[in-house]
Amino acid sequence: MSIINTKILKRIICGLLALSIISIVFSGAGVGKMAVPANEEVAVQAKVGAGSFPGTGTPARDYFPEFEKITVSPSYKYLQLKPGDSENFAVTVENNDNKTIELKPKLLIIPYTEKFINESWVNISPSEKSLKPGEKEEFEIKVNIPEDADIGNYAVLIAFTENVPEGDVAGYYPNFPGTMQLNVQVWIPPTVQILTPYVNDLVEAGKDYTYEIKLKNTGDKDIELSPELAEGGGIIYSESAPSATVSSSDIAPSGGPAQAFGKEALTVEAPEKIKAGQTAVVKLTLAVPANAKGSYSGSLNLNIDDPGIIGGGTVYLSFRILPVLKEPYQTTFEARTEEPITIELKAYQYGYGMYTTGGNQDLTPSFNVSLKDPSGKEVTPTLVNTKSSGSINIVDGTTPQPYPILYDSAKIAGNTVTNDQGSYQGGTTTFVETYTVPGTAGKWTLSILPKNTENFEYTVTIGDSEE
Numbered sequence: 001m002s003i004i005n006t007k008i009l010k011r012i013i014c015g016l017l018a019l020s021i022i023s024i025v026f027s028g029a030g031v032g033k034m035a036v037p038a039n040e041e042v043a044v045q046a047k048v049g050a051g052s053f054p055g056t057g058t059p060a061r062d063y064f065p066e067f068e069k070i071t072v073s074p075s076y077k078y079l080q081l082k083p084g085d086s087e088n089f090a091v092t093v094e095n096n097d098n099k100t101i102e103l104k105p106k107l108l109i110i111p112y113t114e115k116f117i118n119e120s121w122v123n124i125s126p127s128e129k130s131l132k133p134g135e136k137e138e139f140e141i142k143v144n145i146p147e148d149a150d151i152g153n154y155a156v157l158i159a160f161t162e163n164v165p166e167g168d169v170a171g172y173y174p175n176f177p178g179t180m181q182l183n184v185q186v187w188i189p190p191t192v193q194i195l196t197p198y199v200n201d202l203v204e205a206g207k208d209y210t211y212e213i214k215l216k217n218t219g220d221k222d223i224e225l226s227p228e229l230a231e232g233g234g235i236i237y238s239e240s241a242p243s244a245t246v247s248s249s250d251i252a253p254s255g256g257p258a259q260a261f262g263k264e265a266l267t268v269e270a271p272e273k274i275k276a277g278q279t280a281v282v283k284l285t286l287a288v289p290a291n292a293k294g295s296y297s298g299s300l301n302l303n304i305d306d307p308g309i310i311g312g313g314t315v316y317l318s319f320r321i322l323p324v325l326k327e328p329y330q331t332t333f334e335a336r337t338e339e340p341i342t343i344e345l346k347a348y349q350y351g352y353g354m355y356t357t358g359g360n361q362d363l364t365p366s367f368n369v370s371l372k373d374p375s376g377k378e379v380t381p382t383l384v385n386t387k388s389s390g391s392i393n394i395v396d397g398t399t400p401q402p403y404p405i406l407y408d409s410a411k412i413a414g415n416t417v418t419n420d421q422g423s424y425q426g427g428t429t430t431f432v433e434t435y436t437v438p439g440t441a442g443k444w445t446l447s448i449l450p451k452n453t454e455n456f457e458y459t460v461t462i463g464d465s466e467e
Contacts, residue, residue: 069097070178072160079143080185086144091180093139093160095131101161103129105139108157110181117156117184121145124158145186151307154184190308191219192274198316199284202363202454205321206290213282213300213315217274224305227270227282229263231298260294260321268300288321295320320454322363328449335441339463343369343381343435343446347453348428365431365453374442381435390429
């Protein structure tokens with residue numbers, strides 16, 4: 001490939017990269033976006049097909065005919081190793097051309113990588129091979145992590161042929177011909193367990209709330225921490241009620257919703273250290289402004305002095321202010337007989353405060369229900385029963401933790417941490433109210449004013465209702 005073509009290709013790629021970054025910024029500033037960990041991002045990139053040049057529609061073979069001549073499998077490998085660990089894996093290279101190809105594996109730097117893998121960490125056998133048309137060769141790759149290696153994400157491109165342009169061009173291009181991408185996450189087990197991965201609550205304007213964030217030190221030395229609040233970017237990993245992300249400014253740059261309040265509504269009390277073998281509590285207090293509406297999304301950066309926790313650990317915060325309705329919801333239905341009318345109202349309350357003590361967990365949904373019969377007369381229905389139901393998980397000494405968010409080490413001990421004892425975990429609770437009223441044929445108007453709920457369902461039954 002000529003130098004001119006390589007330079008042109010680099011310019012095209014840089015332009016596309018800039019456009020991609022702009023697109024990600026504007027799409028990610030809105031709702032529910034989460035930064036992808038480095039290992040996952042590269043994995044996704046590596047899965048992109050090599051059929052055409054990204055964003056141009058131009059067949060890749062027009063730039064690099066080798067795409068149809070060389071196959072490397074796998075084209076991407078991710079390893080998670082601790083300092084001093086090693087791992088072997090095999091890579092198969094196939095010659096699809098009609099002439100012999102000389103293979104001489106070497107390492108190439110990938111641009112915009114957190115850390116670069118040292119050549120001494122990777123051993124490739126055989127070191128060279130002449131591959132005849134239609135032949136396959138299996139290369140044994142051994143990765144050795146030194147005892148003194150820094151933790152973090154490392155990446156490198158392994159090129160099996162010499163016909164590879166400058167490393168930055170190859171690095172931009174997913175599945176570049178004759179190459180494979182190797183990512184290694186070097187980690188050490190964290191000493192501190194963050195037992196409260198997030199705070200997610202439904203709150204009322206004008207009220208105060210207190211939350212306890214528990215941190216357990218499993219080591220034999222005291223560990224320092226210095227929590228600080230940050231607005232925006234709050235990500236909630238909740239099976240029952242995932243929360244949206246909003247900008248830290250009053251109005252999101254993308255035109256998204258405003259924050260309900262600023263971080264000045266929150267105060268933090270924390271010890272200077274987490275003592276060895278003990279559990280420390282960080283106290284978070286929220287004073288919701290009286291005129292607040294909407295939601296707040298932010299984070300509490302713990303700044304734990306634990307090298308096993310990338311970035312010092314983060315607890316994500318999300319608060320949804322309970323909307324107060326003044327006007328009821330109205331709908332109409334038609335009764336074709338004189339049989340009794342049964343109205344069933346159902347509301348769901350999500351598992352707010354699952355990982356916290358304190359918070360607003362006792363808001364029971366209720367309804368103010370009224371009817372107008374076909375003549376326009378107000379009719380008060382009779383509440384005949386109320387029901388509530390929910391599902392409870394019995395957790396035997398473990399609490400699920402979203403480690404991909406809290407730690408850069410995404411697969412630790414089956415994504416669980418051990419508590420002192422078992423516990424109960426609740427998800428969504430369902431509340432049901434059932435009303436009846438004598439029936440009259442004609443068009444009825446139903447009015448429902450909900451309280452302490454973000455949603456509800458209604459069912460109108462004419463005649464015998466099912467129990």
